[in-house]
Amino acid sequence: MDHKYQRGMKVIPTGERKCLWMEAGVVSYKLCTNQYQCSICDYDRAMSNRVLKERKIAAESVDIISHKKEVNVWVEEFRQLPADQRKCRYMLMGEVSYKICPNSFRCGECSFDQMMQDRKQPRFDYSVKNYEKVAGVYMHEELQYFRNHTWLQLERNGKYRIGIDDFARRIIGKIDGIELSAVGKNLDFEGYCLTIHHEYGDLELFSPIKGIVDSVNQEVLDNVTLIIDEPYQGGWLMTIDPISVTKSNKNLLKGDTAKAWMIEETNLLSKTLYSDLGVTLAEGATISAEISQNISREKWQELVRKHLFVR
Amino acid sequence: MSDRIITIIPIGEIDNSFLDFISWSIEETFRITTALLPNYNLSAEIPPPLPGNRYNSTSILQYLSDKKFDNTLRLLAITESDLYSPIFSTLYGEAQLNGRCALVSLHRLRQEYYNLPPDQTIFLSRFHKVVIHEIAHTFGLIHCIDKNCIMYPSSNVIDIDEKSSLFCPSCNQKLLLIN
Numbered sequence: 001m002d003h004k005y006q007r008g009m010k011v012i013p014t015g016e017r018k019c020l021w022m023e024a025g026v027v028s029y030k031l032c033t034n035q036y037q038c039s040i041c042d043y044d045r046a047m048s049n050r051v052l053k054e055r056k057i058a059a060e061s062v063d064i065i066s067h068k069k070e071v072n073v074w075v076e077e078f079r080q081l082p083a084d085q086r087k088c089r090y091m092l093m094g095e096v097s098y099k100i101c102p103n104s105f106r107c108g109e110c111s112f113d114q115m116m117q118d119r120k121q122p123r124f125d126y127s128v129k130n131y132e133k134v135a136g137v138y139m140h141e142e143l144q145y146f147r148n149h150t151w152l153q154l155e156r157n158g159k160y161r162i163g164i165d166d167f168a169r170r171i172i173g174k175i176d177g178i179e180l181s182a183v184g185k186n187l188d189f190e191g192y193c194l195t196i197h198h199e200y201g202d203l204e205l206f207s208p209i210k211g212i213v214d215s216v217n218q219e220v221l222d223n224v225t226l227i228i229d230e231p232y233q234g235g236w237l238m239t240i241d242p243i244s245v246t247k248s249n250k251n252l253l254k255g256d257t258a259k260a261w262m263i264e265e266t267n268l269l270s271k272t273l274y275s276d277l278g279v280t281l282a283e284g285a286t287i288s289a290e291i292s293q294n295i296s297r298e299k300w301q302e303l304v305r306k307h308l309f310v311r
Numbered sequence: 312m313s314d315r316i317i318t319i320i321p322i323g324e325i326d327n328s329f330l331d332f333i334s335w336s337i338e339e340t341f342r343i344t345t346a347l348l349p350n351y352n353l354s355a356e357i358p359p360p361l362p363g364n365r366y367n368s369t370s371i372l373q374y375l376s377d378k379k380f381d382n383t384l385r386l387l388a389i390t391e392s393d394l395y396s397p398i399f400s401t402l403y404g405e406a407q408l409n410g411r412c413a414l415v416s417l418h419r420l421r422q423e424y425y426n427l428p429p430d431q432t433i434f435l436s437r438f439h440k441v442v443i444h445e446i447a448h449t450f451g452l453i454h455c456i457d458k459n460c461i462m463y464p465s466s467n468v469i470d471i472d473e474k475s476s477l478f479c480p481s482c483n484q485k486l487l488l489i490n
Contacts (some may be wrong), residue, residue, distance in 0.1 A: 136467065
């Protein structure tokens, strides 16, 4: 599809893509290294914050009109640029032959951008065939895992989709209800983002990344069993617009590192569930989804504290 | 020297050739003499099985760990029945970490279980790996992250087939230190 779509057009190499702030003439030189995904770009965020800050100062100033004129000058200048210099980011990337930006590069408010994102969005294949069982727990090579057993998937639009992993859903077992942070809520790194109601007590899980809640899965709110039945598919919880992924990324596990961590987690699970027999370890084992029914409330609470870091 | 014996207990009917093979296999790996006990009937001693002849492995281990066996350093029970536990819905074997007892089920190790033609070589290879894995737990080894190591926690028989029948250098070192 992409070949046909891009036939006859010049695809701009990554090293030659001008940052939108450069295109707009606000800065003299800055290349884009982020596929024009401004929503996850620290530079764009810093520049946007600067504009917002200046706007705030202007709003509080006596000479409001002149300040507003000053801070918006780049926007006005941008709008007055000749058409061939107001290229849409998809034209800049060579994905469409001609498109002028009508929206001062506020891509988040642009319906054309949304349409392109929807078309470009590679549907991440969450189907079971792509999962590998590690120590009896289903894991996906392309997902990132956080140590509280939440998973993350970076979408093409720069947002992170999150949910709980197979290990967590087996330990939790049965969910009575769920509360998700509201759209627009600013989540601190390790700030609580959801509450699961369980017969043995409420579980508050913290966010694996710092960001703003972009959307929540309404279907999960209506039918909580999706979290248990399809933790990686229909049971996703929310999407988060990350504020800073740099710090969070250090704590995210992927590939072999994630698999090694999961093996350690199952070792720890066995150690936590010691009985009169002491610690027992099993081969070919799949953690029972009814584990919460087979252990005491105190043991279960110890499990979720140790593995899910719940409050 | 008297308690340097690994005792093998067949629970129910187990083919003698399998038992001879596993005795040899254990002796070769751990350099410890094995002793084979007659078939043991546990049906009166433990809770009845779930449908599908599935026994609670924890109950079996509990029963065996409470029982006295002369000169026994480690105890390996082998059953044809399928196993489960309160923690694990399916398993091939379970053992006490740093304890005395290990239990292995043959039920899911045969090709026939997966509707494939019988293959004795594959079956014996799986049997060997699961038994050595479980006995190593009783000597204190935990699950290893090296996918080739015999202590890697298999999730299915493909994992068992893919891993080697040997310990990785790290687990081997631990085993040497323990012994």
